[in-house]
Amino acid sequence: MSGFDQENLFGELHAQVARSAPKTPDQLVEGLTAPQRASVEHRGGPLLIVAGAGSGKTRVLTRRIAHLLATGDAAPHEILAITFTNKAANEMVERLVDLVGERARRMWVMTFHKAFFRMLQSEADRLGYRSRLTLYDDTDSRRLIQEILRERDIDPKKVTPKGVSGKISLAKATLQSPAEFAEGNGSYQGPFHQIAAEVYAEYERRLFAASAVDFDDLLLKPVELFRRHEDVRLAYADRFRHVLVDEFQDTNRAQNELVFQLTRDHRQVCVVGDSDQSIYRFRAADIRNILDFESTFPDAEVVVLEQNFRSTQRILDAANAVISNNAGRVVKNLFTEVGQGNPITVYGAMDERDEAAWVAAEVVRLSREQSLGFDDIAIFYRTNAQSRVLEEEFNRAGIPHRLVGATRFYDRREIRDLLAYVRLLVNPDDEMSARRIVNVPKRGIGATSVTRLGAFAAANGITFAAALGRAGEAGLTAKAAKASGELFTLLTALRQELLMKRPSELLSEVFHRSGIEAELQAEQSVDAASRLENLGELINSVAQLETDGGIESIEEFLESAALTSAQDDLNDDAPKVSLMTLHVAKGLEYQAVFVTGLEEGIFPHFSTRDDEEQLEEERRLAYVGITRARQHLALTHAERRFRFGGEQGSGFSNSLPSRFLREIPEDLTVRLGTSGMPRPSRWGDDPIFERPVDDGSRTFGRPIARRTPAPTSGAEQLGLAAGDVVIHARWGEGTVLSTSGSGEMAAAKVRFGEVGEKNLLLSVAPLRRA
DNA sequence: GGTCGACCGCTTTTT
DNA sequence: GCGGTCGACC
Numbered sequence: 001m002s003g004f005d006q007e008n009l010f011g012e013l014h015a016q017v018a019r020s021a022p023k024t025p026d027q028l029v030e031g032l033t034a035p036q037r038a039s040v041e042h043r044g045g046p047l048l049i050v051a052g053a054g055s056g057k058t059r060v061l062t063r064r065i066a067h068l069l070a071t072g073d074a075a076p077h078e079i080l081a082i083t084f085t086n087k088a089a090n091e092m093v094e095r096l097v098d099l100v101g102e103r104a105r106r107m108w109v110m111t112f113h114k115a116f117f118r119m120l121q122s123e124a125d126r127l128g129y130r131s132r133l134t135l136y137d138d139t140d141s142r143r144l145i146q147e148i149l150r151e152r153d154i155d156p157k158k159v160t161p162k163g164v165s166g167k168i169s170l171a172k173a174t175l176q177s178p179a180e181f182a183e184g185n186g187s188y189q190g191p192f193h194q195i196a197a198e199v200y201a202e203y204e205r206r207l208f209a210a211s212a213v214d215f216d217d218l219l220l221k222p223v224e225l226f227r228r229h230e231d232v233r234l235a236y237a238d239r240f241r242h243v244l245v246d247e248f249q250d251t252n253r254a255q256n257e258l259v260f261q262l263t264r265d266h267r268q269v270c271v272v273g274d275s276d277q278s279i280y281r282f283r284a285a286d287i288r289n290i291l292d293f294e295s296t297f298p299d300a301e302v303v304v305l306e307q308n309f310r311s312t313q314r315i316l317d318a319a320n321a322v323i324s325n326n327a328g329r330v331v332k333n334l335f336t337e338v339g340q341g342n343p344i345t346v347y348g349a350m351d352e353r354d355e356a357a358w359v360a361a362e363v364v365r366l367s368r369e370q371s372l373g374f375d376d377i378a379i380f381y382r383t384n385a386q387s388r389v390l391e392e393e394f395n396r397a398g399i400p401h402r403l404v405g406a407t408r409f410y411d412r413r414e415i416r417d418l419l420a421y422v423r424l425l426v427n428p429d430d431e432m433s434a435r436r437i438v439n440v441p442k443r444g445i446g447a448t449s450v451t452r453l454g455a456f457a458a459a460n461g462i463t464f465a466a467a468l469g470r471a472g473e474a475g476l477t478a479k480a481a482k483a484s485g486e487l488f489t490l491l492t493a494l495r496q497e498l499l500m501k502r503p504s505e506l507l508s509e510v511f512h513r514s515g516i517e518a519e520l521q522a523e524q525s526v527d528a529a530s531r532l533e534n535l536g537e538l539i540n541s542v543a544q545l546e547t548d549g550g551i552e553s554i555e556e557f558l559e560s561a562a563l564t565s566a567q568d569d570l571n572d573d574a575p576k577v578s579l580m581t582l583h584v585a586k587g588l589e590y591q592a593v594f595v596t597g598l599e600e601g602i603f604p605h606f607s608t609r610d611d612e613e614q615l616e617e618e619r620r621l622a623y624v625g626i627t628r629a630r631q632h633l634a635l636t637h638a639e640r641r642f643r644f645g646g647e648q649g650s651g652f653s654n655s656l657p658s659r660f661l662r663e664i665p666e667d668l669t670v671r672l673g674t675s676g677m678p679r680p681s682r683w684g685d686d687p688i689f690e691r692p693v694d695d696g697s698r699t700f701g702r703p704i705a706r707r708t709p710a711p712t713s714g715a716e717q718l719g720l721a722a723g724d725v726v727i728h729a730r731w732g733e734g735t736v737l738s739t740s741g742s743g744e745m746a747a748a749k750v751r752f753g754e755v756g757e758k759n760l761l762l763s764v765a766p767l768r769r770a
Numbered sequence: 771g772g773t774c775g776a777c778c779g780c781t782t783t784t785t
Numbered sequence: 786g787c788g789g790t791c792g793a794c795c
Binding site: 084085086111112113114137138215216218219279280282283382383384385405439442444445446447448449477479480562563581582583584605606607608617621 | 771772773781782783784785
């Protein structure tokens, strides 16, 4: 498996030894560079480790923790080590197990969200919550906001739930209460802000009533808790005498505050980060947290790790060249002793299919010629939408692969439905979940009934779930009332089982008795079959976790369901090529990396066009992508790219290669495909590179095994030109405004009387001359 | 009053 | 290709 940094030459061997005999402090600093060693051995005050990409920061962190234990300066339960992703946390735990043995698994080495959810859960009563907390994920909270907007008759076209939820999320991340948010900070307050402020306040009331918290609350509420209850703060500060934070450049204000509250007394805080890898500004990450760390803790010791142990010199040179275009950064000087390495390949594709096919062919070539495993290879892209074509092409080529982090397993509808039942059983106040399952499976309780039930519950001060039992009084029709009563009985019965059954058994009970299973079985479609399969998989995997000791209670299961991202795949064995967004790629490394879609508009993304700061963040993202590669790096772009589903009503764009490509010195690269062709203006005087000959083993520059051409509508052969009048099977007569492309890619912009202007791909459009 | 199918509009990145 | 909305039909 390709993993994180250096470590693993003797990793396995050491692991064997470590399990029997823990390492001595001296052994723990063996083989470290001077600054790495200093980071591990530092004691007695704040420590800032500025760790360039690939400089071994995970290694330093884990060694430091092991060293603290080995010297007796800390006990396992006194350490809090925080990461951003589950993946990073798991990796850190595994490495710690190698160093200090199995006790590492019981240590608090986890994500921010998980750690503070735990604290919050155990102290919930101090903030006035009545029952166990339910965690709402983005979808849940979005839905709640939507509901509030609907109740207030706010036009969802003008004020989108997404927009409001973004505002609220930002407010929470910057520690603004609804009142503070409403007042704003003196800047212009538009009507949108007003509405958002009102919704925020109502949203908070609803969450509280449901004993629910959202993602942002996992950070905001503990801050509140610590501020309001000094005794609680002191208790945790006292317990966690050593706090270590990874990826500190991506902390937001709430996270920064939490770290400060926990450590300001004992000051034993160690943060690791690299401002060049800050890529979560959109999520309110504040790069100032790391830049200002030294003024927050004036006595902080600063160590800079500049030696890179991962990539070849060429790859580092490319990364350095790109990132040096960002203004006002602290200049670091990454170097390596690995050697020059291979040139970086830049491939210009005709379109996204060609791009994907080239990548697939290269993957095959690399695995053959360089004897790389599929799991040594990763493909990155800027947006999830780009993954589909890659997947299709990989399927065609028979390359084993997996999408990392695309749709979370727990985000699938059927899974959410089943989980909603369980959440409702655990927390009867959870109105969102109650509303969700009230008509799943279909039992004849529609929107009108739901509204009535909701109104009845509110009027009588009971929960929505309780209202189900009094549906007659709520004014439901006889049929709906009967269904409602049955559901109520079912829920009551299931609640009896809550304490007696193991999580997997409970899930299975719900699956059978709710009727979800029967409904899906009755459907007889491929879709239903796959949903059934997913549910079965869920139940199995939970049972598995129970045997492994990973899950004890149903609450624990719900927590992990909400906090687990799709990155932590359920079952995984065979080596596979990993496909993921650049954001997901942070913290990982691979022998060979492909960064795709390097086009203006895609990467950097359109939305960052007018904002220099956002553009710099895109550049950091490029930096992150490039520095993931150890040996092989390929960068691709496409001349044109279909967007959306790629049919009528959408269109394709012709794209310039990304500025990031232009920022990489020519002499580090080999340029192929359209990149190798002479190009006027923008590219300057690119040398012309030959297209390699097709000798069977190399398939540069041309896709292999092109898909069999789909039968076309033939319209691309009509030779249409601007001004021609055509007839479309659906939209009738129209006038051609312009044409573009040729062959398979030929397209025309046509104005129709009724539907207006459409961009049509001629090979598929049902079009003929008038 | 409920269900289902047609259509529209949108798509940045995530714990 | 998706979710969400709306209108037609049961």
